[in-house]
Amino acid sequence: MPFTLGQRWISDTESELGLGTVVAQDARMVTLLFSAIGENRLYARADAPITRVIFNSGDTVTSHEGWQLSVESVEEEDGLLTYIGTRLDNGQADTALREVLLDSKLTFSKPQDRLFAGQIDRMDRFALRYRARKFHSEQFRQAWNGLRGIRANLIPHQLHIASEVGQRYAPRVLLADEVGLGKTIEAGMIIHQQLLTGRAERVLIIVPESLMHQWLVEMLRRFNLLFSLFDDERYAEAMQDSDNPFETEQLVLCSLDFVRRNHERLEKLADADFDLMVVDEAHHLSWSENTPSREYQVIEQLARSIPGILLLTATPEQLGLQSHFARLRLLDPDRFHDYQEFVAEQQRYRPVADAVTLLLNGKALDMDAKNLLADMIGEQSIEPLLSVANGADARALAARRELIAMLMDRHGTSRVLFRNTRQGVKGFPRRILHQIRLPLPAQYQTAIKVAGIMGGKQTLDERARNMLYPEQIYQQFEGQNATWWNFDPRVEWLMEFLLQNRQEKVLVICAHAATALQLEQVLREREGIRAAVFHEGLSLLDRDRAAAYFASEDDGAQVLLCSEIGSEGRNFQFASQMVMFDLPFNPDLLEQRIGRLDRIGQNHDIRIFVPCLEQTAQSVLIRWYHEGLDAFEHTCPTGRALYDQYYQQLVGYLGDPGKLEGLDEFIHACRHQHDVLKLQLEQGRDRLLEQHSNGGEQAQALADAIAAQDSDAQLVNFALNLFDIVGINQEDRSDSLIVLTPSEHMLVPDFPGLPEEGCTITFNREQALAREDTQFISWEHPIIRNGLDLVLSGDSGTSAVSLLRNKALPAGTLLVELVYVVEAPAPKKLQLSRFLPATPVRLLLDQNGNNLAGQVEFEQFNRQLNAVKRHTAGKLVSAVQPEVHKLLQSSEALVAKQARELIDNARQQADESLSAELQRLEALKAVNPAIREDELETLASNRQQVLAQLDQANWRLDAIRLIVVTHQ
Numbered sequence: 029m030p031f032t033l034g035q036r037w038i039s040d041t042e043s044e045l046g047l048g049t050v051v052a053q054d055a056r057m058v059t060l061l062f063s064a065i066g067e068n069r070l071y072a073r074a075d076a077p078i079t080r081v082i083f084n085s086g087d088t089v090t091s092h093e094g095w096q097l098s099v100e101s102v103e104e105e106d107g108l109l110t111y112i113g114t115r116l117d118n119g120q121a122d123t124a125l126r127e128v129l130l131d132s133k134l135t136f137s138k139p140q141d142r143l144f145a146g147q148i149d150r151m152d153r154f155a156l157r158y159r160a161r162k163f164h165s166e167q168f169r170q171a172w173n174g175l176r177g178i179r180a181n182l183i184p185h186q187l188h189i190a191s192e193v194g195q196r197y198a199p200r201v202l203l204a205d206e207v208g209l210g211k212t213i214e215a216g217m218i219i220h221q222q223l224l225t226g227r228a229e230r231v232l233i234i235v236p237e238s239l240m241h242q243w244l245v246e247m248l249r250r251f252n253l254l255f256s257l258f259d260d261e262r263y264a265e266a267m268q269d270s271d272n273p274f275e276t277e278q279l280v281l282c283s284l285d286f287v288r289r290n291h292e293r294l295e296k297l298a299d300a301d302f303d304l305m306v307v308d309e310a311h312h313l314s315w316s317e318n319t320p321s322r323e324y325q326v327i328e329q330l331a332r333s334i335p336g337i338l339l340l341t342a343t344p345e346q347l348g349l350q351s352h353f354a355r356l357r358l359l360d361p362d363r364f365h366d367y368q369e370f371v372a373e374q375q376r377y378r379p380v381a382d383a384v385t386l387l388l389n390g391k392a393l394d395m396d397a398k399n400l401l402a403d404m405i406g407e408q409s410i411e412p413l414l415s416v417a418n419g420a421d422a423r424a425l426a427a428r429r430e431l432i433a434m435l436m437d438r439h440g441t442s443r444v445l446f447r448n449t450r451q452g453v454k455g456f457p458r459r460i461l462h463q464i465r466l467p468l469p470a471q472y473q474t475a476i477k478v479a480g481i482m483g484g485k486q487t488l489d490e491r492a493r494n495m496l497y498p499e500q501i502y503q504q505f506e507g508q509n510a511t512w513w514n515f516d517p518r519v520e521w522l523m524e525f526l527l528q529n530r531q532e533k534v535l536v537i538c539a540h541a542a543t544a545l546q547l548e549q550v551l552r553e554r555e556g557i558r559a560a561v562f563h564e565g566l567s568l569l570d571r572d573r574a575a576a577y578f579a580s581e582d583d584g585a586q587v588l589l590c591s592e593i594g595s596e597g598r599n600f601q602f603a604s605q606m607v608m609f610d611l612p613f614n615p616d617l618l619e620q621r622i623g624r625l626d627r628i629g630q631n632h633d634i635r636i637f638v639p640c641l642e643q644t645a646q647s648v649l650i651r652w653y654h655e656g657l658d659a660f661e662h663t664c665p666t667g668r669a670l671y672d673q674y675y676q677q678l679v680g681y682l683g684d685p686g687k688l689e690g691l692d693e694f695i696h697a698c699r700h701q702h703d704v705l706k707l708q709l710e711q712g713r714d715r716l717l718e719q720h721s722n723g724g725e726q727a728q729a730l731a732d733a734i735a736a737q738d739s740d741a742q743l744v745n746f747a748l749n750l751f752d753i754v755g756i757n758q759e760d761r762s763d764s765l766i767v768l769t770p771s772e773h774m775l776v777p778d779f780p781g782l783p784e785e786g787c788t789i790t791f792n793r794e795q796a797l798a799r800e801d802t803q804f805i806s807w808e809h810p811i812i813r814n815g816l817d818l819v820l821s822g823d824s825g826t827s828a829v830s831l832l833r834n835k836a837l838p839a840g841t842l843l844v845e846l847v848y849v850v851e852a853p854a855p856k857k858l859q860l861s862r863f864l865p866a867t868p869v870r871l872l873l874d875q876n877g878n879n880l881a882g883q884v885e886f887e888q889f890n891r892q893l894n895a896v897k898r899h900t901a902g903k904l905v906s907a908v909q910p911e912v913h914k915l916l917q918s919s920e921a922l923v924a925k926q927a928r929e930l931i932d933n934a935r936q937q938a939d940e941s942l943s944a945e946l947q948r949l950e951a952l953k954a955v956n957p958a959i960r961e962d963e964l965e966t967l968a969s970n971r972q973q974v975l976a977q978l979d980q981a982n983w984r985l986d987a988i989r990l991i992v993v994t995h996q
Contacts, residue, residue, distance in 0.1 A: 031058050031073065032107030034128040038136075039069070040077040040146045040898055047081060047132045063132035079146025079902045081127075083111060084913050087141070090131040097125050139988040140916060143827035144909060146902040150828070151895045154989050156753055157825030158847055158886060159746055160816050161868040161986065167807045168865035172734050174221035177808025178213070179250045179796050181627075182731040185453055186210045186217065188723025189446050191730060194221030197966045198303070198335035200359040202310070205448040205721075207663050208456070208623050211340045212246050214446075215306050218338060220251045224808065226856025228303035228336060230278050231255075234327070235308040237283040241564075241593065243308070244281060249800065252781075252810050255281040263293065274300035284312075288326050298329055304336035311341040315354030317367065324354065331358050359444050360960060446721040450663060453722060457604070457630045459622065461660040463650060464639040466517040472498040472641070475505040492682035493613055495645035497539060513550045518609060518639040522547070525607070525637065526557050526587060533578065533603035534587045537621050539610050541565055541591040547609070548589050562590035575600075575800035582762065592617065600624050602798050604632035611638065611649045615659050615667030622660070636660055645682040648691065652678060656698035666705040670698055739791050743807060747791075750815045754779060757786075764792045765802060768811075775824070780814035820866075828989040829901035830893040833996070841993035842908055843880075844915045846871040850927045852934075852981035858974050863941075864934035864981060869926050875911065877918040893991065904992055912990065927983040935978045942971040 035050045037060055048060030048069065058076060060069050071078060083089050087099045089111060100113040109127040114120065136142045167173060174194060175187055185205075193199045194217065203211045222228035233255060235243050240257060247253040256262070256277040263286075266273030274280055274297055284307075287294055307313075313324040320328070331337050339355055350367060357364040364370055450456055479494070479501045486494070494501060499512040513519045526534060538544045541563035551557040560574040578588040579602060588600065592612060606625055612618050625634050638660075640646045653659045657667055671678070677694055681687075723730070751758055755774035759767040769786035770779065778784075788802045789811070796804030805812060819825065832843070851866040872881040872889075896904070905912075946967050953964065 030107060034108050034126075036081045036127050036130055037078045038081050038145050038147075040079055040148075040902060045069075047130060047134050048078070049128060049132075075899070077899055079144075080906065081130075081145055082109065082909065084144075084909075086917075088116070089125065090134060091125055092129050092131050094131070097123060137823065139826040139985050140912075142823060143829075143905055143912075143988055143990070146898075146905070147823075148827055148829055148898055148901045148905070149823075149825050151830050151893065151989075152749075153753060153825035154828035154987060155825075155890050156746075156749055157819055157987055158868065158870070159749070160819040161847065161849065161866070163742065163746060163807070164816050164820065165865045165867045168861040170737075172730060172737075174224045174808065175217060175730075176734050176737060177252070177804070177806040178217055178220065179793070179804040180210075180213050181797065182735050182793075183210060183213075184727035184731045185448050185722040186214050187730050187734070188727035189214045189721065190217035190221060192723075193338075193446070194218045194225075197227065197963055197970070200335075200337040200444065200960075202339045202341065202355055202359060202445045204341050204445060206450055206665065207619050208626055209448050209450065209453060210627075212243070212308070213250065215308075215338050215340060216247055216251045216253070219247075219304065219306065220253065220808075222304055222336070223253070225859050227859070230300070230302045231280070231304045231306070232274075232297070232300075232302040232330075232334065233279075233281045233306045233308070234284050234287060234330075235281070236312070237285055239308060240281060240283055247279075247281075252803075253279060255279040258282040259286060272296045272300055274302075284323055284326070287330075288322055294326060294329065298333045302334045304338070305330055305334040306338045306340070308340045310339040310355050310358075311351065313354065313358075315351065315357075320354075324358075328358055356444060363444075363960070448721045457626065458633040459626060459661045460633055460635050461654060462635060462637045463654075464521055464637060465647075466521065466639055466641050468498075468641045468643045469515045469517065471512070471515055472502055472644075475502040476644075478505050488676075488679050488683050491684075492645065492679035495682055495685060496613065496649065497543075497610055498641065498644055499543060500540065513546055518641065519547070519550060521639045522607060522609070523551060523555050523557070526551065527555060529605065530586065532586070532605050533600075534605045534607060535600050535603050535624060536587055536589045536607040536609055537592070537624075538589065539592050539612060541593075543609065544589040544591050551587070551589075557587065558585045559587045559589050560585040562588055562593070564591060564593045572801040576802070578603075579798045579800065580763075599627055599797075601627045601630045604630065605635050605637070607637045607639070609639065611640075611646055611653070614671050615653065615657060615664055616671075618653060618659055619663065619667065643685060645685050648681045648685050648688070651691070651695055652681075652698065656695040657702055658699075664702075666702045669705065670702060673701070674698055738793050738806075740807075743805070743812070744791050747805060747812060747815075750812075750819070754815070754818070756782065761788070763790075763799075764795050765790050765799070776818065779811075780818070781810035826987045828987075829896050829904055830989060830991050831896050832893055832991050832993050834892070834993055835995050837993045839993055839995045842875050842911055843991040843993075844873045844912060844919075845989040845991060846873065846916075846919055846923075846985060847987040848919075848923045848927065848983050849986040850930050850981065850983045852931075852977050854973075854977040858970060858977065860974060860977055863938040863974070864931065864978060867930055868986065869923055869930070869983070871919055871922055873915045873919060873922075875915075877915060879922050901990075905990060908990065908992075916985075923983060927981075931978060931981045934981070935975060938974050938978060939971075942967065942974065946971060 031050050031053050033050050033053070036047045037050065038047060039045050039060075039062075045062040045067075046064035048062045050058060051061045051068070052059040053073070056073055058071050058073050060071065060078065061067075062069065083099050083102070085099055085101060088096055089099060090096050096116045097111060098113045098116055099111045101111075103110045103112060111125045111127070113123060113125075115123045136145045136147055142148075170176075172187075172191070175190060180186075186209075189203065193201050193214075199218065199222075203214055205211050205214070219228070219231055223231065233243055233247075244255055244257055247255050256279060258266075258274070258277075258280055259282070263273050266276045270276050280300075280302075287297060307327055310327075313327055314321040315324045337359055339358065341355065353364060353367050353370045356370075476495070476498060499516060502512045503510050522536070536544075536547070538547070544561050544563055548559045548561045551559050560577040562571055562574045562578075566574065574588065576584075578585045578600070588603075601624075603625060606622070608621065612621065622634070622636065638650055640650050654661075657664045657670060659667055674694070674697075681691055681694070748758070751768065753775070755771045756779060757769045757771050759769070761767060765788050767786060767788050768782060770782060770784065788799070789805045790796050790799070790802050791805050793804060796802050803809065803811075807813075848869045848871070849866050850864070850869060852860055852864050854860040870881050870886060871879050872884055873879060946964070949964055949967065
């Protein structure tokens with residue numbers, strides 16, 4: 029290796045040392061001074077792991093004084109180089125810069141610079157980088173981007189709503205699906221999509237205090253979104269770090285009561301610049317023109333400062349049209365400003381729903397219906413459709429569908445309200461109640477009598493709640509260690525039931541954690557029944573373990589015993605047998621319990637077993653739920669209204685179950701009122717709104733398309749390759765599970781998304797749904813997204829050298845593989861990636877500059893290549909450096925043609941897509957006032973900015989690989 033004093037070299041193994049200068053040499057050794065760190069390194073001349081630094085025409089170099097030179101030519105004299113070119117700071121031409129005066133802190137970021145400087149990566153990292161580029165580009169182009177990564181069943185109506193709303197600027201909508209249809213999942217998908225696409229960065233969720241844990245779990249487990257739960261303690265702690273505690277977190281979850289109690293806290297929340305606010309149980313926000321509730325006023329104030337609003341309620345009109353108007357008024361006060369005008373408008377749309385019913389049922393339209401459609405859509409637009417719509421052939425079906433689509437666009441509240449019903453969605457299992465009447469033990473009779481004497485100071489409400497749980501009354505009477513389970517017939521019945529149904533997974537729900545814990549001990553000690561316990565005293569990790577133990581098919585628990593918290597936030601629809609060891613106090617909690625199994629996707633009828641002690645409050649409550657509300661075997665949309673209306677009478681019977689005079693008449697009156705209300709709700713069904721909300725065939729096609737992408741072989745291969753190269757330990761488990769744990773030799777100390785204790789993953793959606801402790805890996809999972817960012821944001825894989833053993837080609841033949849990236853950097857909120865994500869363009873050049881990429885596919889070619897040692901690779905690079913420079917210059921024209929074609933296509937697609945949407949909304953605004961002016965303005969502005977950014981799109985070299993043919 030020829031050395032001369034003053035030459036500049038770089039270490040192959042310690043590139044962070046910067047440029048070294050040859051300061052001494054003898055027959056065997058050479059000494060380099062690395063001025064950047066002030067240290068010398070001594071190397072053997074024969075085999076030194078260093079590479080000569082030589083720049084070429086077109087490169088930019090920096091002097092030790094800080095000025096830069098654009099190199100135009102290179103002169104060599106006595107083994108030393110002098111660079112000739114133009115100084116960039118003053119424009120002086122023919123400036124000379126000797127290599128000894130180069131900046132010692134010089135680093136190499138361009139792929140070709142890293143290659144020529146000997147910073148050569150492993151071959152597998154080059155391949156991983158190209159795959160990452162390719163997959164990253166492809167995923168952004170998918171229409172369902174943002175919807176695949178959810179850990180939930182692919183339910184068409186949920187995906188339709190999320191797709192429709194999630195793509196809007198600052199969506200302001202009311203999600204009003206019936207219980208069990210997945211409003212929380214819809215909201216989560218919208219949040220996830222808005223965050224992933226950059227339309228939102230800061231999200232606020234406000235819920236009743238009892239639902240905070242449920243939302244926290246749902247967002248984390250289903251969408252990998254970690255919300256910060258704010259309560260008084262967290263707020264006080266954050267006050268020490270910021271004037272506005274809510275600005276310390278991007279994703280905030282708090283209760284409505286937490287916001288309502290403190291005016292200063294509300295002001296800070298309004299000033300925190302959230303992009304999207306979600307409010308659950310919005311029907312509790314009572315309003316009248318003169319006396320709006322404090323809760324309503326709080327949300328109204330926040331809605332004025334937060335652009336995007338999602339209100340969730342299962343009862344859009346159940347509490348009256350005025351309450352419904354109040355919620356719509358929060359979404360768009362300009363549009364819904366007058367209640368009487370709103371009532372009149374709603375009446376005008378009743379005939380529309382009737383016309384849609386005729387169209388949906390394939391019946392002939394009468395003259396009134398035709399005139400109505402002509403008024404709403406326009407006579408010229410619908411005349412051709414009406415002429416064939418009354419037929420029974422395929423043309424008639426297509427015409428009716430087009431008419432319905434036109435009506436949906438023009439429907440009064442279809443832009444702001446989404447409402448699906450079980451009757452409209454279908455696909456739910458039957459619910460079958462099994463009442464098991466059991467005698468009241470003497471021990472309980474005595475305890476209840478004593479409690480009645482001693483509980484004189486209790487309110488009726490307190491007494492009613494206590495009477496529901498005789499085992500707790502007994503323990504209060506006999507002491508906390510009293511063994512009530514030794515005589516309670518419900519325990520004997522439960523053990524017998526579980527023994528007879530050994531092959532069934534059974535969910536047992538109790539009101540209190542203590543009951544669940546005591547039952548687990550009894551089942552384990554008496555009959556050896558494997559049971560998991562799930563209650564509020566467990567940590568989130570322990571709850572996951574309990575749920576996973578229950579879900580496991582091979583060696584899992586037969587039964588899950590959970591307290592009331594088990595009816596919130598978790599779905600166990602792989603089971604179909606439920607035992608309610610006791611009953612909850614109100615119908616909302618009853619529906620939540622049943623809803624753990626009664627979900628879309630449940631493949632079996634649900635059997636609900638209620639072992640009930642006679643002459644107790646439980647025996648009264650089961651009759652009221654079943655006979656008065658029909659709440660066990662059907663969803664009960666009237667439950668809360670009737671509970672509030674008949675509350676005093678109900679607690680009277682529950683508080684004194686020995687006095688049941690008039691109970692039959694009371695239950696009959698409740699059932700009559702239930703039937704009346706339910707009929708009113710059915711008659712008020714808006715078929716057009718439901719058709720718009722469930723998405724029809726288009727929604728099914730979306731679900732099918734996403735399902736086809738599940739367990740994507742390319743994703744599996746890429747992920748496993750990524751884990752190997754990063755250095756993450758992988759341990760295969762049964763049931764398609766993989767355990768990931770950090771290793772001591774990872775590329776980065778902490779891999780984003782991988783917990784310190786590791787995690788269990790699966791690529792199978794069904795497996796992830798059955799195992800709460802398992803993460804569902806998709807292209808949208810943080811582990812994959814962070815992995816892509818890790819690979820693409822650094823220099824790893826940007827330069828490589830490989831050998832191709834091929835006797836058909838002359839030995840020493842040179843091929844250069846180049847990966848360019850075409851991109852248009854822009855603010856994330858513009859979503860430029862819909863049209864032009866960072867897109868790789870691969871070239872494979874032979875020595876004559878011919879591009880062989882079209883004939884030689886990457887993966888197949890990569891499998892034929894062999895790795896080469898780094899030191900040998902450095903020698904190969906030095907030997908062919910002039911040829912590589914020529915090929916790099918010839919590649920510019922080739923890539924320019926392909927890049928320009930990509931950019932032009934993206935611009936045309938963006939112009940057509942955004943212009944069409946803008947024109948559609950402008951036309952609809954004339955007939956549908958729910959189109960907001962700010963939405964139109966934003967869309968027009970976004971279109972201009974997107975086209976402007978695409979005009980500035982460019983391309984750059986991202987990676988280079990030299991391939992040398994060998995016969996060995």
